[in-house]
Amino acid sequence: MSTIAITPESALPARKHYLNIKTTLASWLLTTDHKRIAILYLISISVFFAAGGFFAGLIRLELLTPKGDLLDGDTYNKVFTLHGIIMIFFFLIPSIPAVLGNFLVPIMVGAKDLAFPKINLLSWYLYIIGGGLAVFALISGGVDTGWTFYTPYSSTYARSEVFLAVSAAFVAGFSSILTGLNFIVTIHKMRAPGLTWFRLPLFIWAHYATSLIQILGTPVVAITLLLVGLERLFHVGIFDPKLGGDPVLFQHLFWFYSHPAVYIMILPGMGVISEVITCFARKRVFGYEFIAFSSMAIAIIGFLVWGHHMFVSSQSTYAGIVFSLLTFLVAVPSAIKVFNWTATLYKGEISFEAPMMFAFGFIGLFTIGGLTGLFLGAMGTDVHFHDTYFVVSHFHYVMVGGMVMGFLCGMHFWWPKMTGRMYPQNIAIVAAVLVFIGFNFTFFPQFILGYLGMPRRYHEYAQEFQMLNVMSTAGASVLGFGYLLPVIYFTWSLFKGPAAGPNPWNAKGIEWQVQSPPPTFNFDEGRPIVVEEAYAYSTEG
Numbered sequence: 001m002s003t004i005a006i007t008p009e010s011a012l013p014a015r016k017h018y019l020n021i022k023t024t025l026a027s028w029l030l031t032t033d034h035k036r037i038a039i040l041y042l043i044s045i046s047v048f049f050a051a052g053g054f055f056a057g058l059i060r061l062e063l064l065t066p067k068g069d070l071l072d073g074d075t076y077n078k079v080f081t082l083h084g085i086i087m088i089f090f091f092l093i094p095s096i097p098a099v100l101g102n103f104l105v106p107i108m109v110g111a112k113d114l115a116f117p118k119i120n121l122l123s124w125y126l127y128i129i130g131g132g133l134a135v136f137a138l139i140s141g142g143v144d145t146g147w148t149f150y151t152p153y154s155s156t157y158a159r160s161e162v163f164l165a166v167s168a169a170f171v172a173g174f175s176s177i178l179t180g181l182n183f184i185v186t187i188h189k190m191r192a193p194g195l196t197w198f199r200l201p202l203f204i205w206a207h208y209a210t211s212l213i214q215i216l217g218t219p220v221v222a223i224t225l226l227l228v229g230l231e232r233l234f235h236v237g238i239f240d241p242k243l244g245g246d247p248v249l250f251q252h253l254f255w256f257y258s259h260p261a262v263y264i265m266i267l268p269g270m271g272v273i274s275e276v277i278t279c280f281a282r283k284r285v286f287g288y289e290f291i292a293f294s295s296m297a298i299a300i301i302g303f304l305v306w307g308h309h310m311f312v313s314s315q316s317t318y319a320g321i322v323f324s325l326l327t328f329l330v331a332v333p334s335a336i337k338v339f340n341w342t343a344t345l346y347k348g349e350i351s352f353e354a355p356m357m358f359a360f361g362f363i364g365l366f367t368i369g370g371l372t373g374l375f376l377g378a379m380g381t382d383v384h385f386h387d388t389y390f391v392v393s394h395f396h397y398v399m400v401g402g403m404v405m406g407f408l409c410g411m412h413f414w415w416p417k418m419t420g421r422m423y424p425q426n427i428a429i430v431a432a433v434l435v436f437i438g439f440n441f442t443f444f445p446q447f448i449l450g451y452l453g454m455p456r457r458y459h460e461y462a463q464e465f466q467m468l469n470v471m472s473t474a475g476a477s478v479l480g481f482g483y484l485l486p487v488i489y490f491t492w493s494l495f496k497g498p499a500a501g502p503n504p505w506n507a508k509g510i511e512w513q514v515q516s517p518p519p520t521f522n523f524d525e526g527r528p529i530v531v532e533e534a535y536a537y538s539t540e541g
């Protein structure tokens with residue numbers, strides 16, 4: 001049964017909303033409206049996603065053949081480094097929080113904006129400055145350290161633009177910190193009357209947990225990258241053993257942030273899935289408190305497992321055992337979420353609209369990503385898998401299969417709210433299926449390649465690995481096409497899409513009670529008063 005209620009285009013009301021209230025360029029670049037800032041972010045992260053995707057394409061083309069015949073070794077190193085830096089720091093980390101979070105957090109808590117609108121705009125400018133530095137690093141010769149910037153190569157030996165690249169990540173880090181700060185204050189201080197903590201949408205809980213990590217973790221990586229820069233410029237001995245430094249110290253500091261950072265990327269995606277699954281199963285979410293607290297548990301335990309990236313560094317075996325155990329522990333809250341989503345679907349009145357298709361994709365791919373994390377978290381197997389394509393595949397399953405799916409899921413769910421217009425459902429479902437199939441064809445072979453021992457970060461490989469690499473490149477073209485489709489039909493829908501009305505999915509939640517697109521201060525008819533939980537759907541399960 002379809003749950004979409006569409007109003008014909010002629011009924012599109014000629015009213016003032018956040019998009020058309022002012023139309024000058026200055027009104028966009030100086031806006032403090034959280035919704036407009038979300039749109040600024042959407043445009044900028046899409047540009048970076050395209051750039052990161054271009055580099056991914058180059059990597060896959062090079063790996064079509066065993067010989068390094070398209071790119072030489074140095075160029076290949078730069079290509080995968082830029083792919084990683086752009087995708088992680090300039091796409092994945094900001095994507096859901098800065099676009100969907102920015103747009104929705106104030107509305108979902110019943111506030112007219114975030115707590116600090118000007119700081120919110122500052123975050124975007126910092127992101128742009130960081131992004132500008134990254135582009136500058138790219139055109140002045142590129143970087144070749146890998147996105148992990150391991151020392152002493154990065155701090156002493158690399159002859160590429162490491163300083164510019166770490167500065168880029170450093171500045172972008174502050175953008176992320178300020179967004180987190182804004183969310184935390186908003187969620188604490190600006191909830192509508194009646195909106196108690198346990199009536200908050202799970203999307204808000206996920207963003208709250210994410211914000212905690214952003215505030216507690218990002219300063220650590222910022223300082224670490226600053227130290228790399230200092231050592232590089234002034235030869236202060238911090239990480240380079242020749243100068244009396246400790247290279248493994250870098251790995252500790254880097255992963256102390258970067259493991260939690262993977263949860264900065266995935267938690268918001270999980271928040272999206274919790275909203276979408278309950279809406280299209282028309283059922284109260286199963287185990288609300290468990291899902292809410294598992295976000296917090298992930299945020300906390302996520303800080304205790306960084307050593308699983310260092311089993312084969314000089315870390316002691318005892319430390320390795322402890323990190324291994326703790327890593328298994330962090331999989332528990334992730335599994336709780338998957339079980340609870342499944343239980344929410346059970347006996348639900350399920351419908352298969354586009355956002356739901358992306359949500360299914362997320363659950364399937366994230367589960368594979370999470371489970372293979374356990375292979376890597378087990379010390380014995382990780383010694384074999386470390387630095388092979390198995391790791392590459394694992395993190396793409398969680399970050400691309402999980403997070404990017406979650407982002408697309410959220411975009412398809414809230415697009416009508418953001419723009420006031422619908423997009424063609426059938427094509428969107430085709431896109432979801434293409435992304436799912438293309439993704440698996442791209443990355444599943446990489447599990448096998450890694451298992452067979454193909455190392456990551458080389459432009460050449462042994463002849464016997466070619467068949468699986470060809471599969472992977474073929475899959476990547478399908479995946480790329482799957483990502484291109486939404487760009488096309490979303491752009492079409494901006495101009496030609498039928499009017500969506502306030503609540504096309506018959507969803508619960510405050511954001512569906514305001515107009516689409518919402519007015520500048522969200523609640524023209526006064527602040528909402530919340531009298532029930534977030535997911536009061538009728539179906540009993």
Ligand code: HEM
Binds near residue numbers: 263265308
């Ligand atoms: C379900 C829980 C998870 C477990 C148990 C887990 C475990 C691991 C382990 C042990 C490694 C290190 C492998 C090695 O270098 O030898 C690893 C790598 C990685 N994981 Fe996970 N992981 C989990 C979830 C995630 C999530 C949710 C993300 C991202 C959204 C993620 C992203 C990454 C990345 C980016 C790397 C590789 C970093 C690099 O070396 O470049 N993981 N994971």
Ligand SMILES: [Cu+2]
Binds near residue numbers: 305309
């Ligand atoms: Cu980790």
